[in-house]
Amino acid sequence: RIINPRQAEDILAAGHIDMAGMTRASIADPNFIKKTVEQREADIIYCVGCAQACMGRVNRNQHVTCFQNPFTGREHVWGELTNTTNRKKIVVVGGGPAGMSFAWVAASRGHEVNLYDDHHELGGQVLLAEQLPLCLELGTVARNLSRQVYQAGVEVYLNTSATSETVIAQNPDEVVLATGSKPYLPQNVQGINQNHVFTFERAFTQPDLLGDSVLLIDNDGHQRGASTAAWLIKIGKKVQVVTEFSHIGSNFEMSLLRVRIYQLFFKT
Numbered sequence: 001r002i003i004n005p006r007q008a009e010d011i012l013a014a015g016h017i018d019m020a021g022m023t024r025a026s027i028a029d030p031n032f033i034k035k036t037v038e039q040r041e042a043d044i045i046y047c048v049g050c051a052q053a054c055m056g057r058v059n060r061n062q063h064v065t066c067f068q069n070p071f072t073g074r075e076h077v078w079g080e081l082t083n084t085t086n087r088k089k090i091v092v093v094g095g096g097p098a099g100m101s102f103a104w105v106a107a108s109r110g111h112e113v114n115l116y117d118d119h120h121e122l123g124g125q126v127l128l129a130e131q132l133p134l135c136l137e138l139g140t141v142a143r144n145l146s147r148q149v150y151q152a153g154v155e156v157y158l159n160t161s162a163t164s165e166t167v168i169a170q171n172p173d174e175v176v177l178a179t180g181s182k183p184y185l186p187q188n189v190q191g192i193n194q195n196h197v198f199t200f201e202r203a204f205t206q207p208d209l210l211g212d213s214v215l216l217i218d219n220d221g222h223q224r225g226a227s228t229a230a231w232l233i234k235i236g237k238k239v240q241v242v243t244e245f246s247h248i249g250s251n252f253e254m255s256l257l258r259v260r261i262y263q264l265f266f267k268t
């Protein structure tokens, strides 16, 4: 898969091809070629190869859009961003994908936007996810949105918790809470709150507390369960997966990704 102009240029220069066609790269950023010609490669919204919103949606008889660029496929509905006639001061709490997306769009439309995150960099849970074996390109999502946030003129406060005092001191017209999702822990399961029951986030940030043998319960069949299992194997754990589905990653959008999963597992 060719993902950036430099890679295409290198393959062309080596004489392997006469022309490079880049489908998903152009879905993620319809201005890919224009930005390349204008030497604005840093502004390109790069495809992360997730196959979710393009091929995945086509497989479900839905129109193409993009995980990285939700404007793709919705141009006739959303149109161009227009300047607001009612400028507001807005505080956004949370610098993950949702907070950053809101912030750059609002600022681009002329609102004054202040974004708070208590981490030292923007990205939220994407920064955790990109460290998993099957999600290595996901960090591009955070970096792309972060660039858009700064380019739009959002005032960003990192390492800063948005307390009530902080928010009130800004005297905002609107406050947007984008503090991320919490893992679901079914409280009707006996023992669910015991110390040796881990969410993905806790396992990943406190791996020293894990035992040698891990039972992983995957009840959505998507990337998180499969990637977590692959990561646990990588750090030397014996892993057993329990899932209500017929196989691991059954809800992945692309069979190609399923192949990658099975390459990472020795036994299922």
Ligand code: SF4
Residues within 6 Å of the ligand: 024, 025, 027, 028, 046, 047, 048, 049, 050, 051, 052, 053, 054, 055, 065, 066, 067, 068, 069
């Ligand atoms: S949905 Fe994913 S694979 Fe498809 S073009 Fe967008 S980033 Fe690329």
